[in-house]
Amino acid sequence: MNCSECKAHISEFLDGELSELSSTIVRKHLLSCSDCQRLADEFSSLSFEIEQAMDSIQVPVDLEERILTSIRLEHNTASKQVWLTGLTLILLGIPILALFYSFFLGSLRLVYKTSSVLIHTWLTLITIAVPPMLGLGITLVVTLVAALGVYSLRALLKGFQVNEVLL
Numbered sequence: 001m002n003c004s005e006c007k008a009h010i011s012e013f014l015d016g017e018l019s020e021l022s023s024t025i026v027r028k029h030l031l032s033c034s035d036c037q038r039l040a041d042e043f044s045s046l047s048f049e050i051e052q053a054m055d056s057i058q059v060p061v062d063l064e065e066r067i068l069t070s071i072r073l074e075h076n077t078a079s080k081q082v083w084l085t086g087l088t089l090i091l092l093g094i095p096i097l098a099l100f101y102s103f104f105l106g107s108l109r110l111v112y113k114t115s116s117v118l119i120h121t122w123l124t125l126i127t128i129a130v131p132p133m134l135g136l137g138i139t140l141v142v143t144l145v146a147a148l149g150v151y152s153l154r155a156l157l158k159g160f161q162v163n164e165v166l167l
Contacts, residue, residue: 001025006036014044
């Protein structure tokens with residue numbers, strides 16, 4: 001082990017976070033290298049001083065309760081902001097929907113008619129063009145592919161939260 005590798009692992013060595021093998025390798029290097037040993041001693045001394053300083057700090061008795069209360073207040077504030085943002089978007093969306101009502105309704109009708117025509121065309125094609133068992137197989141394959149597509153889309157959107165957009 002060279003000095004740069006040893007220096008990278010001294011803190012982990014002193015904290016007991018290395019595997020036995022790595023710890024043995026670092027220990028052997030420290031025995032043979034005075035520079036790295038001096039750095040390890042400085043780290044150890046610094047760690048001891050930090051522990052002493054932390055022991056001298058008085059933690060307020062109600063600190064945990066104050067932190068939890070602060071978190072609850074922050075959560076309540078965030079929840080109110082989400083509701084207000086959602087309500088604002090709805091209130092802003094109503095005039096837009098009113099202005100473009102006929103366009104949206106026409107679009108929905110177009111989607112309905114198009115999907116209806118596609119389904120009827122599919123059923124007609126399946127019943128006329130191919131034998132019934134083959135048509136059933138094709139329909140099952142198409143349904144399976146559609147279900148896999150929906151499942152894949154759901155998997156992609158899993159973990160996506162509306163709160164992330166509204167905040």
